[in-house]
Structure formats: C-alpha cells, structure tokens
Amino acid sequence: MNAFEKIRNELSASYLERDEVVEGLLCALVAGQHVLLLGPPGTAKSELAHELCKRVDDARYFQWLLTRFTTPEELFGPISLKALEQDRYVRVTDGKLPRAHVAFLDEIFKASSSILNTLLAILNERRFDGGDGPAQVPLFSMVGAANELPEDEELHALYDRFLLRYQVGYLKEDFRFLQMLTASAAAERSSVGMADLSAMREKARQVEIPGEVLRDVAELRKRLEDKDVVVSDRRWRHSLDLLRARAALQGRGRVSGDDLGLYAHVLWSDPSERAVVEECLREVAHGHEDEAEKMLYQAREVAENARGPHEDEESADQAAVEALAKLHDLQRRLDTIVAEASARGRAVERVTAFRDEVRGMVRALLAAEQGESDSRH
Secondary structure, eight states: OOHHHHHHHHHHHHSTTTTHHHHHHHHHHHOOOOOEEEEESSSHHHHHHHHHHHTTTOOOOEEEEOTOOOOOOHOOOOOOOHHHHHTOOOOOTTGGGGSSSSEEEEGGGOOHHHOOOOOOOOHOOEEEEEESSEEEEOOOOEEESSSSSSSGGGGGGHHOOOOOEOOOSSSOOHHHHHHHHHOOOOOOOOOBBBBHHHHHHHHHOOOBBOOHHHHHHHHHHHHHHHHHHOOOOOHHHHHHHHHHHHHHTTTTTTOGGGGGGGGGGOOOGGGGHHHHHHHHHHHHHHHHHHHHHHHHHHHHHHHHEEEESEEEEEEEHHHHHHHHHHHHHHHHHHHHHHHHHHHHHHHOHHHHHHHHHHHHHHHHHHHHHHHHHHHHO
C-alpha cells in the first residue's frame, strides 16, 4: 500500500460516508483539477480540504469565506504601499490565494464581478497578474463549497471550472452517526512530500487509456445525448486526466472501465441529471451483464424444452439435437461477452457464472443423451 492509499484510507475512516469525496479530492489533486462540494454547513467540507492539504508536506493552504462584500485584497493580497511610492500598482500576495497549493473557498458563488475574472484566470490558466505582469501560480487544486447552485449567469463560467461536483449531506446511517459521536483522533497520519506528489502527477500523465475504454466513453456520450444531457468537449477532454489519476493512485499503468465511475460526479450540471448519468453509466458498465442474463434465460428455456415431455423417442432425439445446437451457440456468444468485457476492464464474475451454467446444461444434456443411447443398446 503506497502513501496515497494510506491517506485515502485514513481520511475515509475519519470522514464517514465521504469515501467518494475523498477519492475525488485525491484524483483532482493529482490531475490538477478542481472540486465543488454542494451541501449545507456542518458537513466537513472545509475540514476535508484542509486535512488533504496538511497531508502534503510543505504545501501552502488558503481558505476563505466569500460574501457579497469580499474584496479582491482579501483573496489576492493588498496593494504594496512601497510600490505605490514608486508609482507601481503591485499586490503583496504572501499568505494569499496566488501563493497556495491547495485552496478552499466557501460560498464560492458569492464572488463579485471584481473578483470573478481574476479567479477564473487562476483556476483555468493558473496565472495571476499582481501588477508585475502575468505569472504562474502553484495551485494544484481548489475546493469550492456552496449551499446551492449559482443563478446568476455570469457565474456559470466559474461553475464550469469545477470538473468534479459532489452533493454532500449530513450522515444518513444511524450507526455512522453514533460512530462519529464516539470517534477519537486517528492514531496514524500519513503524508507525502511535494516531490512524491510531483512524481505521482508525472506517473498519471504516463497512464495509458486503451481504445476499449475510449469506446466506452464515446458510447456513454451518445447515451447521454439521447437523453438530452449534453456535456462540453472541454469537460470530456479534461475528464481523461481524472481517469489517469485514479489509475495511477491505484498503481495501474492503464485506465480500466472501473475508473469510469468517477463520471457520476463529472457529467451532470444540474443535480436532477445525476440519476440519468448514473443510469447511463450502469448501462455502459453493466450492459454486458444484462445481455448475458437474457441469454441465460434463453438457455434455461431451451434446456427445459429439451427435457420434454415428448411424443416419442424420435421427437426427443430431435429436440435434444436442436437444444444442443442452440446451447452451443449461446455458450460461444457468452464466451465472446466474457472476453470483450475482460478486455475493457469490466467486471466479469456474473457473466462468467452465467456462461458456466450454460456449459453445465450442455454437459447434462450430453450425459442424458449418452445414457439414452446406452439403454437402447
């Protein structure tokens, strides 16, 4: 287990019912993307972002609660008085957002117009002009939080900059709630260095996305469009970085179909679309299981018909021959589904069990035929 896996496990143990959020935060950190947490106050949104930053040694963290009255100076730094004496308009950014590696902005959609354009440049281009010209900022990932989606149209561009979006609520399970009430401080607190994070980011960039997975992505896009859920090309392109990051964090050099589960938090714009996204994901990820299950039902019906009753031995023999041909065909088709699903990194346990059941039917029918033949002689 590498250090990143330890961090994930420790955070998941401390922040109950937040496994998916923890995974998303780590993937975003490695992929250089941003995360939006939607939900009421008191759901550990800021704590998670702060704790994630503390797990990266020497990483700088910036946190701020935005209001309608938040000024650019609060986020980007005050104007240098010494520079003004020299007729230069320069911001002092020490301890402010332009110096942060990880940032958390609460009530992010209360950003004013005076803040918005600068914030967009930091999020999208990783650039900030503090008065001496545009310069690169070290930001790895920003976590934004809000109670509700933005209504103002000028904030839609800011909303779109958050590739991962999670709905975070209060604890649902009673036993988790009781566990939270009685929890003590974690005994272990793993961390990684900045060099480790840079190495993981480079490793993620080298992860291969096989053609089978890309075809799944294309199929998913088509299914979503058929249900009027349209996702921009930019989001699709950047989403591949998240898939690579997830694979790298799990020690894999190739993206698998299982990584597509992240799309449940990438492809919706309105929360009402999330159920549609999850349905399409299930169809793409488990459609092979549905197809295989239908074949299994067909095989059971064929085997049942072969067992009779029949008018005479000739009818029974004819039914057995036809049943064997159909069962062999279904078995070959199931073999193909297993092979293709395995190549795409999909779960094949259920399909393999279906295929093995059909094989058993073939063996049973052959054995019955052999028994009938022996009894006649």
